[in-house]
Amino acid sequence: MTEHHEEVDDATGTKTTGHEWDGLKELDTPAPRWWLIVWMVTIVFAIGYWVVYPAWPTISGHTGGLFGWTQYEKLKVDQAQIATRQGEYRRKFHASSFEQVAGDPQLFEFARAGGSVVFKENCAACHGAGGEGRKGYPNLNDDDWLFGGDIHQIYHTIEVGSRSTHADTHMAMMPAFGAILKRQEIDDLATYVGSMNATQPPSVAWVNGQVLFQANCVSCHGATGEGNRELGAPRLNDAIWLYGGDHETLVETITRARAGVMPTWQHRLAPDDQRMVAVYVHSLGGGE
Numbered sequence: 429m430t431e432h433h434e435e436v437d438d439a440t441g442t443k444t445t446g447h448e449w450d451g452l453k454e455l456d457t458p459a460p461r462w463w464l465i466v467w468m469v470t471i472v473f474a475i476g477y478w479v480v481y482p483a484w485p486t487i488s489g490h491t492g493g494l495f496g497w498t499q500y501e502k503l504k505v506d507q508a509q510i511a512t513r514q515g516e517y518r519r520k521f522h523a524s525s526f527e528q529v530a531g532d533p534q535l536f537e538f539a540r541a542g543g544s545v546v547f548k549e550n551c552a553a554c555h556g557a558g559g560e561g562r563k564g565y566p567n568l569n570d571d572d573w574l575f576g577g578d579i580h581q582i583y584h585t586i587e588v589g590s591r592s593t594h595a596d597t598h599m600a601m602m603p604a605f606g607a608i609l610k611r612q613e614i615d616d617l618a619t620y621v622g623s624m625n626a627t628q629p630p631s632v633a634w635v636n637g638q639v640l641f642q643a644n645c646v647s648c649h650g651a652t653g654e655g656n657r658e659l660g661a662p663r664l665n666d667a668i669w670l671y672g673g674d675h676e677t678l679v680e681t682i683t684r685a686r687a688g689v690m691p692t693w694q695h696r697l698a699p700d701d702q703r704m705v706a707v708y709v710h711s712l713g714g715g716e
Contacts, residue, residue, distance in 0.1 A: 543708025600660025
């Protein structure tokens, strides 16, 4: 039997492990006591966590833990609390007119926030996330309204839609003039409509188009192109175009007409959700 002698490093006074590489000896330095304590605490904590919370998968599901806690249960509790807080505002909103909502800053913000959510879920696909619109779908940020921009008119439009299946829907119909006017007449009419604010007749086509406009279009669009909200006839003198104001697009519109459809939301959204959307749309900047 050989006797084992522990070697001690002269510089640090620490024992070595007996391993040496290229003259470098490995010291057997123990871990700090505080580190060992923390390590043991984490082990105990992990074991406790496994016991009190759901942790281990099983054939039929997972261990439930002593607390029986789950994220789903916490979600239900949080949702119930939110529903309780919302319920108070919803009851107040339900019993309030649009004018009363506008006069109550907290209720107005509640309605506007709720309307924003409903709008993004149901309206943004056509009108854009911010109500900016796109070709064929009206911009809701400006003050150019087909059927009126006060909050009651906006709500009515949401409820009944445009050319929808609702019995009281907005039914603005423009005839297709392709079968009524000649190709040259349509071209002249498009020339006039595209620049009807000109102070001096820019061309013979413009003058001819003006005559055609007075004969065929003023009953809906007005003598100066001011439009008619009762009929849903858009303004033509403000350079705001639903389908485009270039000459080719105007020719196509006059020739074929337009018949965009907005569905009725009466049976798709709860009445208060429709009212919230009306509050939100009215607040975008173009509401009257």
